[in-house]
Amino acid sequence: MMRARNVTGLSARGAAMAIALATTAIPSVLWAQEAPPAATAPVETAAPAAPVQPAGINESVAAVVNDDIISTYDLAQRMRLLIATSGVQPTAQNLPQFQREALVGLVDERLQLQELRRVERDQKMEIIATDDEVTEELADMAKGNNMSLEQFLGNLKAQGIGEETLRQEVRANTSWQRWIRGRYGSRLRIGDDQVKAVQQRLAAAASKPQYQISEVFIDANRVGGMDTAMTGAGQLITQMQQGAPFPAVARQFSAAATAAAGGDAGWITAGEMAPEVDAALEQMRPGQLSRPIQVKDGVYIIYLRDKRAGAGGMMVSLKQAAVGLPQTADPSAVAAANAKLVALRAQVTGCGDLEAQAAKVPGVVAGDLGEAEIKDLAPAFREAAEGLEAGQLSQPIRTSAGLHLLAVCAKRASGGEGQSKEQIENRLFGQQLSMIARRYMRDLRNSATIETK
Structure with a gap:
């Protein structure tokens, strides 16, 4: 399964840029997904289809990242890949969101690879995934979809997506996660006092309702502001109501640490999330998808999979x-x-x-x-x-x-079994490593010269 990207905060200026992107229905067969919430909203009208121009024909510059050029062809290809892997059908309303997310992902990858090359040069070590390692990752992805590698790549080609587009994304993701885990993962120590603090908090909240949820979190700072985050969340909800799989949407659009797991946050207790999320969960029924939930720094979309009363009942x-x-x-x-x-x-x-x-x-x-x-x-x-x-x-x-x-x-x-010590440790480790990675990317962004056309 492809690892989730770090979606970051670059507003895609020039939203009216003419990107030749075919937006007819693209089957979401690249990843096996679980069933989405039932459709309840009217279907939006898809944007008119247009052919993708091959590289070198009417190709121009979409962005420059520290003198590293992202072309409009790169951007159009990444938009196609994002559409295919998210299961969200493109419409005139959500194409700007696809463009923004695709550009943000490409900018992140350029920054990550630039940093990794610097580290390789300075520390005389190999970090960036080789062609063979990328092929191995692609073969795993194909196997997860019950396909051979040839079938998998052929499916990409049939959807107008060049093999190199996916290879570039997988190379950046694999290399970056290897570096973050290698540099910081071995240094992270989850102490017994941290585990005990979580256990005490869970015990104190044991009588409160518990919710099994999946989440998508859109970071307002990463997508250009709260209004953009709210609009984007609303569009994603509409698409999920129409059949886009929640896990696929979470992997491609969520900035939460749970993105790599398809947004699966497991069982949580009332009080663990932001007050606005708790208030929404109190009114929801299992199987229900929330409206956009605005919090201090972004917007949540919550899918309530199950609900149970706290212990004692x-x-x-x-x-x-x-x-x-x-x-x-x-x-x-x-x-x-x-x-x-x-x-x-x-x-x-x-x-x-x-x-x-x-x-x-x-x-x-x-x-x-x-x-x-x-x-x-x-x-x-x-x-x-x-x-x-x-x-x-x-x-x-x-x-x-x-x-x-x-x-x-x-x-x-009522109530379920408590989390084990190992489960708590793993959750804390993942949260801390995710926070470190986000700060690292923020620092790279702040020190970079990024120009969008």
């Missing part, structure tokens, strides 16, 4: 058999319904046959109520669920909707 799985009765039903109707449910209760052995037995009784409707935390149930159901064990049935319960026979199918303590 009790979860219960329920089924019911019910007879519908209005609140104003006369006593004889209530008595008749009660008799039906009492007779049914005597025939039912548990959750396994409740629905089948209820189907034999006229006027009785049975169904699965799913799992819920006991404290969130309606008062009458909560009282019954608290007093029953798994496999037991309640007596008929009167509500404003009718009479209900409640079956407890399972009970369990």
